[in-house]
Amino acid sequence: MHSAVIIAGGRSTRFGDEDKATAPLAGTPMIRRVADRLEPVVDEVVVNCRDDQRAAIEDALSGYEQPTNFALDPETDQGPMAGIRNGCRAATGEYTAVVACDMPFVDPDAISYLFDRASGEIEPPADADDEGTPPFDGAVPRLGDGWYQTTQAVYRPDAMADACDAALERGDRKILAPLEDLTYAVVSEAELEAVTDLTTFENINTKAEFDEAAARLE
Ligand SMILES: Nc1nc2c(ncn2[C@@H]2O[C@H](COP(=O)(O)OP(=O)(O)OP(=O)(O)O)[C@@H](O)[C@H]2O)c(=O)[nH]1
Numbered sequence: 131m132h133s134a135v136i137i138a139g140g141r142s143t144r145f146g147d148e149d150k151a152t153a154p155l156a157g158t159p160m161i162r163r164v165a166d167r168l169e170p171v172v173d174e175v176v177v178n179c180r181d182d183q184r185a186a187i188e189d190a191l192s193g194y195e196q197p198t199n200f201a202l203d204p205e206t207d208q209g210p211m212a213g214i215r216n217g218c219r220a221a222t223g224e225y226t227a228v229v230a231c232d233m234p235f236v237d238p239d240a241i242s243y244l245f246d247r248a249s250g251e252i253e254p255p256a257d258a259d260d261e262g263t264p265p266f267d268g269a270v271p272r273l274g275d276g277w278y279q280t281t282q283a284v285y286r287p288d289a290m291a292d293a294c295d296a297a298l299e300r301g302d303r304k305i306l307a308p309l310e311d312l313t314y315a316v317v318s319e320a321e322l323e324a325v326t327d328l329t330t331f332e333n334i335n336t337k338a339e340f341d342e343a344a345a346r347l348e
Contacts, residue, residue, distance in 0.1 A: 131224060132245055133287065134172040135217030136164055137210055138179040138187065138231035139203050144335045151179065151231040152186045155340060156347035159190035163234035169196060171238045171245070172227060178217035180206045209303045210281060215294030221287035225249065225268075228290075230281040230333060234343065237330035240322060244269040244284040247315040255321060262313025267293075269315040271322060271331070278316075279331055280305045285312070 138151040138161055145153070151161045158166075165175055174197045177187055181202050191198055201220035203213060214228050225248050227241045246252040250264025260266070268285040270278050293308035319328070334340050 131173045131222070132171065133174050133176060133221035133223030133226035134165075134168045134241075135176045135178060135201070135214065135221055135226050135228045135287075136161060136168075136231050137213040137217055137228065137281065138177060138183065139206065139213045140210065141207070145340070146337055149183060149186065150334060150340070151183065152190045153340065155234055155334070156344045160234045160334065161187055161231045162190045162194070164229055164231055164236055165191055165194055165196075165198075167234075167236045167238055168227060168229065168241065169194075169238075171242045172196065173223060174199070174221070176201050176217045176220045176226075178203065178213045178220075208298075209305075211294055211303055211305050211308065212298060214281075214308075215291050215298070218285065218287040218291040218294070223287065225284050226287045226290075227284050228281060232334045233282055233330070233332065234334065235329045235332050236282060237326040240271075240282070240326040240330045241284070243322070243325045244271070244315075244317060247317055247321075248284045248286075254315060255318075258321075259316045259318070260314070261309075261316065264315070266315045267312040268309075269317050270309065271317045272319070273328070273331070274319045278306060278309070280309070281333075282331055
């Protein structure tokens, strides 16, 4: 069984006064779009956010079919990696997808591929740059520019939560820090391009990006 952790505990400062997680993108809250896209490939959803966001997010997800749990930040504003840790602690799947709430175009085929690369069900390509051998603790996309997409990736929830704890204990809040303690498939852009296109990684930070995305959907 697979889980999804949607991280939503940020302050959306570039977006403006509104919480981008629940901002309606062409009529549908962004977090609902993320949950709906993940629905075909996971068995449960964990939402990581602050307590003060919960009611609005519950409203955005009303009627959602999967079991949905909230992993509230006991301490807020500790950064996305702490949010991932809190969400992973609550996830019960063998693997969990971690996806940011501001990626409304996340492609279930991309997530499914990452699950299969992590478990080893899909063989690594001959030129794979993986850290370790399958089955891995995770599968992390690495785009052409070398950027690791840690907020649209797959992890073993316990291993990832432990690795986040270890990084936070050594005072390292960087989003890449937990990878030091994990084995993971490094999934290249070329690999992903066979199953999806890069809009899966599009993330919305500003109102201008939001309006541009809405215009494409309408
Ligand atoms: N739990 C938790 N999640 C966070 C935190 N900071 C960011 N996130 C989440 O991490 C993801 C990526 O972060 P950003 O795109 O920078 O979002 P943000 O921090 O809300 O936005 P800005 O304030 O504009 O940087 C989003 O899904 C956020 O909700 C945090 O301190 N705690």
